[in-house]
Amino acid sequence: PSNPPPISVTGPAPKAATATPAVQPAEPTLERRFLDHRVAGSVAYTQGDYGAATDRYRQAVVENPTDADALNNLGQVLTRTGQAAEAIPYLERANELYPNVWTYRFNLAHAHGQMGDWPRAVAGYRAAKELFPDDYVTQFNLAHALQKEGNDEQAVLEYRKAITLAPGEPSFHLSLAACYENLSRSNDAAQSYRRYLEMAPDSPEAQQVKDRLQALTSSASSEHTGQSSAPVPSQTQ
Incomplete structure (x- = not known):
């Protein structure tokens, strides 16, 4: 069985207008255009x-470089399509504009994980x-990021917390x-393996x-006796 991959945010980001603006809003003549591009991008x-x-999303960012939603959503879709290195500057800019938006922090951490930069991913997920x-x-x-970083002791504690938050998710027990x-x-x-089998006895990984x-x-x-044991179930990022 595979360690479930990091779970990314798949929907449009929350409206940045809920935060205190860090910059002046766009000129009214630009507002409609970049909003149209952003909405069309989300669709x-x-x-x-x-x-x-x-x-x-690129068009929205060009027309209003301080639209945090457009920056975040562009970074998110770039990460989704395997372009995390290009995504990170956009995601960093969104976080600079609105440092207290969970979605922006999550997506930046996820992009760092896709790049294999586990220390930054850990820091981002903590934030x-x-x-x-x-x-x-x-x-x-x-x-997961702590485990990939090699910090299994801390990862155990955090996996236990994840299980407490989502007790019905069997795959967490494999991790x-x-x-x-x-x-x-x-x-x-x-x-932990027994608990997984109790929860998912008919899963493809059960055997x-x-x-x-x-x-x-x-x-x-x-x-x-010198016999070899079965291999540890494989894990993927």
Whole structure:
């Protein structure tokens, strides 16, 4: 079974007008044009037409470089299409304009994760968590980033919090089990695998999890006999 990937925000960003403006608003003659581009971009994004969404958001940013929603949404769609390096400056600018918008913090952290810059991803998810502490998606992504960074001890704590926030999500237990295995905590890993099987007994990954659980529970005898154990279930970013 695969470690579930970071979960990205897929809808249009919240209106930046809810925050205190850091810049003067656009001239009235420009307001309608960039708003039209932004709305059209959001429609295209929702329909899965990422090319059109990118073009529309670019036009909105050109016409009003201080429109934080357009900056954020352009960065988001660029990240979605594998262009995280290009996305990051737009997302950083949105965060400079409105530093207390959760969506902007989340999307910037996600882009850093896509680039494999896990220290910045961790910092970004921590900042997003401060703004939205009860969001299980942010909590899970923070744990995932810590795990990718190699900080399994801290990742275990954060995965537990994610499970508390979303107790019905079985895949979180696989991620927690992987951390336990990295820490050589076989009993805890086995318990997490069992919990996953209780919650998702008919999942496509169930048999592989059962094989790994069997390997863990028989590890003592395997060590004595020299037998090899089942591989740890694979993880993906």
